[in-house]
Amino acid sequence: MSVRTEERPLLPVFRFGRVSVLWRLRNVVVVGLLLAVAVLACAVHLSLGGTSIDLLAVLRTMFGDAPDFKTELAVTEFRMPRTTAAVVSGAALAMAGALTQTIARNPLASPDVLGVTAGASLGAVGVLVLAGGGAGGLSGAAALLGMPAAAFIGGLVAGIAVFLLAYRASVDGYRIVLVGLGVSWLATSLVTWMLTLGDVTNAAQALTWMTGSLNAEEWALVGPLAVAAIALTVAAGLLSRPLSLTAFGDATAVGLGASITRIRVVALLAATLLASLATVIAGPLGFVALAAPQIARLLVRSPTPPFAASALVGALIVVLADLLTARLFPIPLPAGIGTAIIGVPYLVWLLVRMQRRTA
């Protein structure tokens, strides 16, 4: 046997001691570009508002070099919470989508389909309608935290219910989607029923929240949730490698030594937490979790949704949607309408393409 040392590496790999990480050039380039575009979009998002701030001043403030105190206050205290909420909710939803689509091996799977978003809506609307939300019945911390907590619990309960109903000795991707649709519809019906129960002001407030709104974001609420969402997003990124094994189908994955049921349970739990968190921050923003991972996959041309690129695409979609609806439209609209405007054409395209392939 001859020693071959000058050979081209079989796969691009980064090695440091015993640590070795595979990478794809296209993934690295796409993530780099998306990061730059996302930073720019955030700067535009921050600069537009009641009075617009110079874009360069905003960029300098973002990187810790504010030109003056007034700009710093306006950017970091008044506008940053909303921008952060958009970025974090978008990234968290996209991550939740990437996780569920990988588990279900189906590009149509997302937390919207898995009942998490509907469950979170049910929790939030339940508090708004039955307890009066922040308007009357509750006050102070309870008003600030009551609705988010209820949304969180609602999303979690729906996610766990779907999981338990779909669990039969193992976790099957298609069964999860079917059960998820059922639970989703049940929660949506209950929300509609609740809206008819409460008084008109509360119902109107609930409806606005349900379209997905980034109005009235404050650090007190956004800060802790953002930290939690970022931590979860990074943790979920570590699942990327073991999860990609499940894309080979159960028998092959088991043959390669993957504990598929454990991986799926952990990933579903992470997806549920991420989607609930995002829903708490920004309301049930539609289509982000569905579209972002697939857009990222098309950009990177990878076999399964690439996690980092998905999170960035998700953040970008929500920031752009909020720019579109809140700043560029004559009448400010909730961001959920913007994500729908961006997401629906994509969904239609996806369905048409799938139809063509099966026809």
Place this chain on the structure above:
Amino acid sequence: MTARLQARGLTLSYDGRVVVEGLDFDVADGEVTAIIGPNGCGKSTLLKGLGRVMAPTAGTVTLDGAPLSRIPTRRIASRLSLLPQSPEAPAGLTVAELVARGRHPHQRWFEQFGRGDEGIVREAMIATGVADLADMPVEELSGGQRQRTWLSMTLAQQTDIVLLDEPTTYLDLAHQVEVLELIRDLHLLHGRTVLMVLHDISLAARYSTRMVAMNSGRVVASGAPEEVVTEGLLADVFELRAAILREPALGRPHVMPLGLSAHGPDD
């Protein structure tokens, strides 16, 4: 005969429908064993049970004396590999990336492709003749190339025992022979124990060192190909009237079908 992989009183069922019941089965060390049997006889199910893809309803499968359910699945994967019937690769995955996945059971969480892995993967690709296809997406390969790639992954997994479920499905005769010669090399050159399910009795007899015939979830014959492939067995198990010829290379039995036996096949 020794056997590291053994089933005792193994019962396997799908949603209450029992396919294999109370079966004792030894996977003979150092042999290439082919399981034959009519459709629905439980041969693929048995392979799934032995490869822990299906959990037994009753009984146990042991590897080196320990029940599979007690050994961490990753540790099992470093000793026993399995290739399901027509495995699927996610779209866009390249040949080299697929073969590199075979290293998974040997890697720690911070290792994706160490220097050692690279050498083993490269050798596995050369041994299976897919080295020139390294950067090709798996879905663009022909059936024969694809199956060689999957076998390459199995080779890179470096397990002593290899389970293969109908590795020649959907291949034309020349490519079936190509894959079976590769499996024979796994045995002869790399010393692997192979257990495979095959449909073609003549090819099974040609390329295996042991054969097992199954019917209705039970083993009805086992031993050397000459002992198993007989006119009586073909009539009993496959309901087939056939003449047994001798192929010229090794003198192994070759099935020449003459017609259905009096009853005809069940299904």
